[in-house]
Amino acid sequence: MPGERVEHKDRLLDGSFVVRWTREAARAIHDQRDYLTQLDAAIGDADHGLNMDRGFAAAFGKVEGDGDRPPGELLETVGTTLVLSVGGAAGPLYGSALRQMGRGIDAATFDAEGLLVALRAALEEIQRLGAAQLGDKTMVDALSPAIEAFERGLRSGRGLAAAAGKARAAAEEGMRATIPMQARKGRASYLGQRSVGHQDPGATSTALLLGALERASEDEA
Amino acid sequence: MIQSVRRASAILRELGSGHRLGVTELAERLGLAKATVYGLVRSLEADALVERDLETGKYRLGPALLQLGNAFLDGHELRARSLLWADSLAGRTSEAVRVGVPSGLNVLIVHHVFRPDNSVQILEVGAAIPWHASALGKAIAASRDDETLGMLLDGPLAKLTGRTLVDPRLLRRALVAIRRTGIAVEDQEAVIGEAEISAAIFDHDGHPVGAIGVAGPVERLLPQGSASGDVVGAVKEAARGLTRDLGGVRRFAGHR
Numbered sequence: 001m002p003g004e005r006v007e008h009k010d011r012l013l014d015g016s017f018v019v020r021w022t023r024e025a026a027r028a029i030h031d032q033r034d035y036l037t038q039l040d041a042a043i044g045d046a047d048h049g050l051n052m053d054r055g056f057a058a059a060f061g062k063v064e065g066d067g068d069r070p071p072g073e074l075l076e077t078v079g080t081t082l083v084l085s086v087g088g089a090a091g092p093l094y095g096s097a098l099r100q101m102g103r104g105i106d107a108a109t110f111d112a113e114g115l116l117v118a119l120r121a122a123l124e125e126i127q128r129l130g131a132a133q134l135g136d137k138t139m140v141d142a143l144s145p146a147i148e149a150f151e152r153g154l155r156s157g158r159g160l161a162a163a164a165g166k167a168r169a170a171a172e173e174g175m176r177a178t179i180p181m182q183a184r185k186g187r188a189s190y191l192g193q194r195s196v197g198h199q200d201p202g203a204t205s206t207a208l209l210l211g212a213l214e215r216a217s218e219d220e221a
Numbered sequence: 222m223i224q225s226v227r228r229a230s231a232i233l234r235e236l237g238s239g240h241r242l243g244v245t246e247l248a249e250r251l252g253l254a255k256a257t258v259y260g261l262v263r264s265l266e267a268d269a270l271v272e273r274d275l276e277t278g279k280y281r282l283g284p285a286l287l288q289l290g291n292a293f294l295d296g297h298e299l300r301a302r303s304l305l306w307a308d309s310l311a312g313r314t315s316e317a318v319r320v321g322v323p324s325g326l327n328v329l330i331v332h333h334v335f336r337p338d339n340s341v342q343i344l345e346v347g348a349a350i351p352w353h354a355s356a357l358g359k360a361i362a363a364s365r366d367d368e369t370l371g372m373l374l375d376g377p378l379a380k381l382t383g384r385t386l387v388d389p390r391l392l393r394r395a396l397v398a399i400r401r402t403g404i405a406v407e408d409q410e411a412v413i414g415e416a417e418i419s420a421a422i423f424d425h426d427g428h429p430v431g432a433i434g435v436a437g438p439v440e441r442l443l444p445q446g447s448a449s450g451d452v453v454g455a456v457k458e459a460a461r462g463l464t465r466d467l468g469g470v471r472r473f474a475g476h477r
Binding site: 041043044047088091092130185186187189191192193194197 | 345348349409412413
């Protein structure tokens, strides 16, 4: 297509990609902090936006300017910071997931296929900790379809940024699909049918993180 | 069973989903004729058990239910007696306090005192938590008779997080330890990041009628993985005090 940049299929990602992702995530979460809190107030403790904002700001502080560090190590740093600084379920879930991503990347660079493997490891970790399945009204409802879309995007050969765009769109669709669901995991599940009609805050922050991944994939600056 | 009462109850439960539903929708959901549903909702409306939204013509739950719910709570002796103990426990531990009673395979929260730190918290009174994923539920279960315990362990035992105990043998073993120590701990078995420490409350026959406990972030309640002696002591004291107020006796350890 004219005007469209065609990426090299084997584009390599390094530590600076992880730093960009963390920066974009911190920005997106900060911008949407009140929205996340508002969603959480309907079915939770109204602390998701504040917690995530604090956690990602701290995490970016830990890796800013460290683009020459190994990417796996950076992901582990971000994950550990989230575990320590985000309260509630989100800190342990996102933090452990990012740490798991980092553990699977031991070279100085990785490619889009490596990112796919790491994202799958993140989903597996979240499901191991939370025992959540699709349809339970959790972050899994955004992350799982996003990973499938990412894989389809890569297989279509359009490159990382396009695949990350597909992943973001699928995550947003999955996020909206949580609205009519009844929560079967987390504190929202105590509310039973009262959780119906509200968008899940965790699925929403997951969609924001995938939007950040898309921007990190586009932006080489 | 009286069919119309069951049907009226089914209508209330459908509306309990928080949806506003019209007569046609209710009739579809319940598989009843529209005329039947119309008669039932009009009768419920007369007693304010449901009310009709003037704009949409759809039905929702009515204000009389709040009064009934409050009457249920007010008439609950354990809840009434627990108010002061729960406040004092929350003050001593600086954590949220919950009081629960057994309700089938769940523990029903009948009283909840917020963590006294002015943070936004959600009232959990009325929440039904699977017994095996809750310190309150496990504290109660540990002192139930063998028959009831067998029924509880038969489940179903849902996995709420990766840490929920769902193996009946492991649960039984955990209950033996709870019975011995008089304290039940839940470590992120219901909600990730949350923990609870609780003890059972007994009636005059030594049957567990409920439990009281502190609930909160796992890093505060279980620093280094276990509960502090102060918190355990405060929870036990509240449970003992409540048992005494109810004229109850704790079945001594090793009774069975």
